[in-house]
Amino acid sequence: MYSVILLGTGNLAQHLFDAFISAPNVKIEQVYGRNAEKLKRFQPQVATCSIPSEIKDADVYIIAVKDDAIVQVAEHLSSKKGIVVHTSGAKEMDCIPIPNRGVFYPLQTFTEGKPLDFKDIPVCLEVKQDSSLQLLQALAQEVSGRVYQIDSEQRKKLHLAAVFVNNFTNHLYHIGEDICQKEGLSFSLLQPLIQETAKKILEISPIEAQTGPARRGDDQSIKSHLSLLKNQKHVELYTLFSEAIKKVYEEKL
């Protein structure tokens, strides 16, 4: 049985809580958070506390707070024996000022109130002390079938890649919605295309899946599309994407 204390009450903390609470060999000892209101969500199931001196002992302390609050929360744990991990894609492991430190980074986008199956979510682990690796791996395997050892440099790159495929992709969806709305068309018209575009790359690589005017070098269609755009940022993005796509396939020739 692995004992865990969760530090944080936000979106990621809630998803981690839901995953660990159903894991057969994990006991959540406590949830710590400064916001008493937000702690209520956890109180029917586990002990909570909002005073650092009341944090109990556990095998693993999981800090699931905003990046710039990690160090401050970790400082409350300096006298603890268990391993202290953060859950951030962007922060180095060594930002935690405690010898027995590590990272437990679930690579996924979590939406408040939308349950996810943790089993398929890649969990990227890093530890400072090799002796803690087995424990952290075993804990991660309690909730996910995809556990990887990834160092801080790799994790930063992975997080950067995630910004492209998640944050920037979502902005493209927003532009699609914006164009539809201005024509009085429902965004739902684009949904099957969006879903299929994502599903396609489960079978073929993005480089093979690329289609469209820029891929074909069809400058007439590009010009005609640009003439339809009113929003200057959309014009710039259209132009830059077309150049970037052309460049990839020119290099391949």
Next chain:
Amino acid sequence: MYSVILLGTGNLAQHLFDAFISAPNVKIEQVYGRNAEKLKRFQPQVATCSIPSEIKDADVYIIAVKDDAIVQVAEHLSSKKGIVVHTSGAKEMDCIPIPNRGVFYPLQTFTEGKPLDFKDIPVCLEVKQDSSLQLLQALAQEVSGRVYQIDSEQRKKLHLAAVFVNNFTNHLYHIGEDICQKEGLSFSLLQPLIQETAKKILEISPIEAQTGPARRGDDQSIKSHLSLLKNQKHVELYTLFSEAIKKVYEEKL
């Protein structure tokens, strides 16, 4: 029973063929194509021809060829009585030099050899002669549960929106794959995130779903991400997306 002649043998023609051949009230009279080799795929099931004078009579002629070949193919049909439609998102209906003309535009990305359920694909219709609308609608409803009347101007905008959410999104997937590969990481690490990013907007609007450094106005993370990028086009895209996302949320304040 609606009789249909399909003109074209490429990817879209193949998908349309597979959809119509299973529709109970549709009879594909013939498939026309200049490429005898490509016609072979259709020959076990229907008559084919590669000589324009041998094109039979039918209720509906569906031209599924590259945009710049539409007019040329349509010219073979000038003496026909049925309605002649093209399947392009970008071309105006009026490019067809025949009075009884229209558009049958399925809004989806089609991959050769990957079957799709046509039932969920939005089919955007346009007709020149009102008297042909009912026929084209009935035909479309034989294969799709989502049939819309969309004029040429709206369709152009829809096609433009599709370039953003399909072609440009796929390029972001390519960048994600590129960043992973350079770190010796498997692109499969990003797959759950990519799939969830697409699924998320089935429930919440992209404008609400937006997260990430630019959304938070977190300039330190943006700077740190930019310092990790080596490819100049990726730097430019990261910068432009961050500006564009900031602008959307500044305007909302």
